[in-house]
Amino acid sequence: MRFLHLGDLHLGKSLGDFDLIGDQKYILDQMLAVIRERTVDAVLIAGDVYDKAIPSEAATNLLDYFLCRLAETGVKTFLISGNHDSDDRLNYGSRLFQDNQIFISSVFRGELEKYTVEDEQGEVDVYLLPFVKASQVRHYFPDAKIDSYDDAVRVIIEHAHLDRQKRNVIVAHQFVAGRSEDPVLAGSESIGTQSVGLVEKISYDCFDPFDYVALGHIHSPQKVGREEVRYAGSPLKYSLSEVNHIKSVPLVTLGEKGKVSVELIPLSPMRDLRHIKGSIRELLDKKHVQSPEDFIYATLTDEEIIGDAMGIFQQVYPNTVKIDYDNSHTREIEQVDLSHIVENKSFSELISDFYQLMYQCEISEEEMDYMKMAAREAGVIHETE
Structure with a gap:
């Protein structure tokens, strides 16, 4: 049987x-x-x-x-x-x-x-x-x-x-x-x-x-x-x-x-799921592009944040699911001991510090409002914060 x-x-x-x-x-x-x-x-x-x-x-x-x-x-x-x-x-x-x-x-x-x-x-x-x-x-x-x-x-x-x-x-x-x-x-x-x-x-x-x-x-x-x-x-x-x-x-x-x-x-899927890693120039070079219809997770090694990286990627890989970074800044974040950083700091201060560390610039008021709104909906902070 x-x-x-x-x-x-x-x-x-x-x-x-x-x-x-x-x-x-x-x-x-x-x-x-x-x-x-x-x-x-x-x-x-x-x-x-x-x-x-x-x-x-x-x-x-x-x-x-x-x-x-x-x-x-x-x-x-x-x-x-x-x-x-x-x-x-x-x-x-x-x-x-x-x-x-x-x-x-x-x-x-x-x-x-x-x-x-x-x-x-x-x-x-x-x-x-x-x-x-x-x-x-x-x-x-x-x-x-x-x-x-x-x-x-x-x-x-x-x-x-x-x-x-x-x-x-x-x-x-x-x-x-x-x-x-x-x-x-x-x-x-x-x-x-x-x-x-x-x-x-x-x-x-x-x-x-x-x-x-x-x-x-x-x-x-x-x-x-x-x-x-x-x-x-x-x-x-x-x-x-x-x-x-x-x-x-x-x-x-x-x-x-x-x-x-x-x-x-x-089993052979209609579209595979792949993880690719490198600089945006390398990954989108025509000689490196393969199976563009696949689902793509991309890890960029560029030191600078690429503006509209998702939009750029989806012109070549239309089914790009997520983009993240692996560079000196992200590795620095991974090594940070958060236990003393979070002590006696408000939600806004923590978000501002993270934004500065990640993007080397100040977070805008509009962006901070969005972050607070998401945090309230998730129950992380209360309405008054």
Whole structure:
């Protein structure tokens, strides 16, 4: 039996000011081609289907398109929610979807949902575990000792009463780590995961009863602990931290019990995401310009700030996402010990000092007003400041 393992689609996501719906449809069509060409039996989608809890109309239309194409191929689709998804929105119409072999688990209701599929080797039990927090699991198992996400997942699996003689697959969306090291993080998930410390971390040996573990939540494709516990990773590069990733989808073949093989099928985006560095003259020299339609993060090494650098860059690279600087001024800022600088200084004084250090000139009153307005909206300062 062959499974295609997908995760972290983040439909509706943008890159800076650029809409990625066209890029996402392009990569989904590649996956559909793989499904047809490699005779895939089932698709596992491991959460973060949408980028936002309230997805855009374009994002919901794209998911509708993808699910309809999957149904047309005749494959079974198993889909769970991630921490970015809205349980209710993702679950809408799920009973109707089952008629087209699309099985959705968007919220944990006290037990692992299980579906059984068959091939010439016999039955395969597919378990669906949407993103859960320890507090949700305590509600269903008040007598169990649940102090962490790891405890919570172990309790869920213990109460699932798996038949270990059968082939078992689970789709989950959690932060799963090895015994001695954490998975390689990237994008928004790296910030969120690092902020919660050890409480959210789940050891991969929680999933020992399963022949294959299809994970979502981390954007970097990788195995965790053993080959059969794996993050598919996001299908596109969604942040600068992913610029060196080689995006792929795992094609998982289940033979008889205990025989699992994983083939990583590379994905080719419509537009790549690249990071380029140098002076503006060097980077925009015709002999150095390549693939101008790619998304570009540019780091300028010029000592002086370039006026309207973004406008200049976008004449050559129209999809430039961000420009920053790496020069003597920025390196000086990085080395500054801020602990004594910020003492007894007002917001205005701090902003003025930073502006002077960065641009070697005074900030204007209009610019300062904009900074204060943004700070008030963010709750950094109060209305009277």
